[in-house]
Amino acid sequence: YAGLGAVAALLGASLQAWLQQPWLLGSLAGLFVLLALPMFGVFELQLPAALRDRLDRAGQGTRGGNLYGAALLGALSGLLLGPCMTAPLAGALLYIAQSGDVLQGALVLFSLGLGMGVPLLLLVTLGNRYLPRPGAWMNRVKGVFGFVFLAMALYTVRSLLPATLLLALSGAWLIALAWAAWPALQRLPALRAVPLLGALWGGLLLVGAAAGGDDLWQPLRPFAGGGSTAAAGQHAEDSFVTVSRPEDLQRELDAAKARGQWVMLDYYADWCVSCKVMEKQVFARSDVQTGLAGVHLLRLDVTADSPASKALLQRYQVPGPPSIIWIGPEGEERRARRITGEVDAAAFQQHWVQTRSQG
Template sequence: MHNAIFPLKGEIPSFCRDDNVRIFTSSMSFYNHQMDLRRSLRALPRFATATLALLLCAATPAVRAQLTEVGDGGPGPVKAQHLTVELTSLSPQVAVGGQVQAGLVITIEEHWHVYWTNAGFSGEPPKIHWTLPQGITTGPLQFPPPSRLPLGPYMDYGYEDHVALPFTVTASPSLKPGKVHLDAHVNWLVCSSVCLPGKAHLGLDLDVAKGPLPAPAVVGTLGTAITSLPRPLRPDMSVDVIGGAKEVVFTLKTGGREAEAEIYPFDSGQISDTSDQTVEPLPDGIRVRVPRAHVSPESDQLTPLPATIHGLFKLTDTEAYDFTAKVVPGEVPTPTAGAKKGTDTTGATSVTLFGAIGLAFLGGLILNLMPCVFPVLFIKGMALVNSSTEERGRQRTHGLVYTLGIVASFWVVVAVLLVLRTTGKELGWGFQLQSPVFVAVLASFFFFLALSLAGQFELGLSLTSAGGGLAKKQGLTGSFFTGVLATVVATPCTGPLMGAAIGFALAQPAWLTFLVFTALALGLALPYLALTMQPQWTKILPRPGAWMEVFKQLTSVILFITAIWLTWVFGHLYANDGIDRIVALLACFLVLAIAGWVLGRWPAKWGSTIVAVLLILGGLIIPLRKPAVETLTWQPYTQANFDAARASGKPIFIDFTAAWCLSCQVNERAVLRSKDVESKLIDNHVQLLKADWTQYDPQITQELAAVGRSGVPTYVIYPGSKNSNADVLPELLTKDIVLKAIEKDSKTD
């Protein structure tokens, strides 16, 4: 190993190849993090020994060469010992008064690593010391989620292979256009079995231009790092921290089941760095148990519990949440003894094969009473009442075909799940609800079916399966596809007794997984199958009558509620524009309601059926279309931004708007976001300000009054000349009006 680490074998003494550098840096990190006196004193002997060894090493020419600064002040990439560093940015330009994202990109040799902001047991994160031109400022380095890097009995937090550390470059509004150079001195510590410090002289050249500038594409290594940065907790999420006698328990509530998680504290000494973290998936989140920290690796004494913990909840390499939570003293019982890291300890590990089969079968039975499944069973029950005059053999065939539809559908879902697992995707039962397409289609289907049950149009009692042709005379095809529908609506649910069975099944070989889920499918199919196998039992069912119509309409309420819930889920699948996506799905529901009206107005007609199908397809396109990419950069309207834009000598376009203003939204989408208008605004270097009046703002109200208006939409263009009067555009915009106004007010005197 040492030959691979130090190619110059023979030039570096053997005592430079051991853990002296690691001991030195770990001891220094004890002091840097202000550890208590007892821990510091324990570190002194090895710290002194390592320091003496390093002083001797420093006299070696080969070691001194490793500590020489590389780079000539350019962006790089620059090759150093065991890694390559470079500076890059998403765009070569930055707007006056604007910002651009840049980053330090580090490519690391195999078996080596650099450190996160909290290095763990020892180490230091990369640092940048800037020499910046006047008017340019940079933000701190931002760190993507790290990985746990064990080395012997110790644990570091850092990165292997490559990492990009983003930062923000800001140009002052008073900065003049032109080229600027950002000078950087970068320091790092790269480690394997030994640690080597390094440094480089890098730089970044940017072109300062008058804005607005097009938004750069967030791509490449830097773009990946930016999109992977830790996020704040969403409003529907929470983190609870319970500090016990031996462990600290972190519980993250996300509203859905999570498979994996790791905890990374921002401060050392709060939890054990070296111990395994035990993961417990929960129905609405995940729980991680971490042993408490010791005063030193050699001591049995625990550090006091902190009052609060600032940490990172890492779910995947691209999804992590930054949290700060109070530590509440207490104990959280362990569900299963002997749980291991990454094990589902909600009960699956204690279930036997026959126990899992029994729980799955009972869970399938109970699924028939779940709100999403019961309407389907009710519809089949009504079909059974209507077909009570059919011969017994025919009814039994219906029951068997319905069961076959359920079993076959469960097999397909499980097969897809297992195939995806072999590709490395960790998916759980109900993973379909992580797909926006699946959720939108399922919500639309429930809404459309609810309209039929409510009486808007007659879809046919067995038409829930797949359309009119499948449902005529209670056909066998209709029974099969009703079984498929029962599976589709059942798989997102995990009813009582199912959790342990599913957790057990998904951890077993494929044939056992199929066996358990077959039992679940048979439990789901049993009620209807039993009624068809014993036709005399249908005598307990009430006779057909007016009550069926009333009960059918009441059943539609359950489906409407399910559609509302799925709409809520659909919005939460999008981090930034969830509200807009919900509105799009509601618009789809409106189109579906029109399609239902067409079917009710002209029933059993080919023309109305074709129109309804086209409306349904068109409605589904609305929530599934990709959002338009914002080309223009709008600054929020403030007096400071207005004064800076006015001082630039460029024309200013102010959009007085509000989220509740329908005319505003139509003008923005139809006119202001059109390619012709956007190109004209960019070509004429028009400064763009958006005065958002969604919530009352006295400054915006005052500005509206100044231009003779009292409401929105209002559009104002200020010519570049400071002595020119503002032009107020009509409330209803056309592209021709806006283009002519821009052309007029962009002319220089």
């Protein structure tokens, strides 16, 4: 796992682009849904009987106590558990490719491997003493994991779905979760109101989605006259100058330097999920746009895997989008003030205020 993390960091934007393709995100979301259905008892997820029997015979015929046997049993376990690890591993690889840090990449996946192995060691050494006995509680735990898998499916494809559809699906998920949790929490008076609140909020999300809303935290904004954030997002997009060639970038930088103007370079790609999240939740905000008044905003589009995109990335040694680079009025980059990866509006504004105050 550590070696895989290091390779992911070295591949950088190339791996990042591949992991954020719509077909792959859709496949991962479908895998989450497939894993959720057995948690609700829709069907039993298991290998075909013939293959399962062969693996069982292979495992029984392998004698423990030696390295060969341990390696073979580990490979068989990996084959059985592999599908469950696909989606989390893809998310970790995406984060590592975005950072471009080889050491961090190796440590992240090394920690992932430890996290997978330590519970098994604890199960073998302490399990019989501390684990609760099998019972009805296991079905409730399965149900919790089922809802977690469905939530992860929504999170995975959040950038591919229309905002109103995402709002409606989130509301339906909350109502279903509240309905399932209501019987289980009847014995706990202190928590009895939790599913009611969840169902109420889910209903508000559905009403907001029907009215054209797109905000999970302010679903009824359309009824307050605020409408959707689509217009604000369009205004934010219009305030950027899109650049896809190195010569165009140089021309814009020269013009800004001649005017003594700050420049913000926003590395963007259509396949970049975090880029779209920041476009909606950061750059579409009126307070962020006000704070960036007077700044020449350049959006460096590296969607295509072309020599021009690679040249734009190599110009400032950027591992991939999203990345924000600040260029001072004299034309020099404030390298220590770079932003790599997704940030929220508050962190972005604070970062820009500090960058501007340092000159």
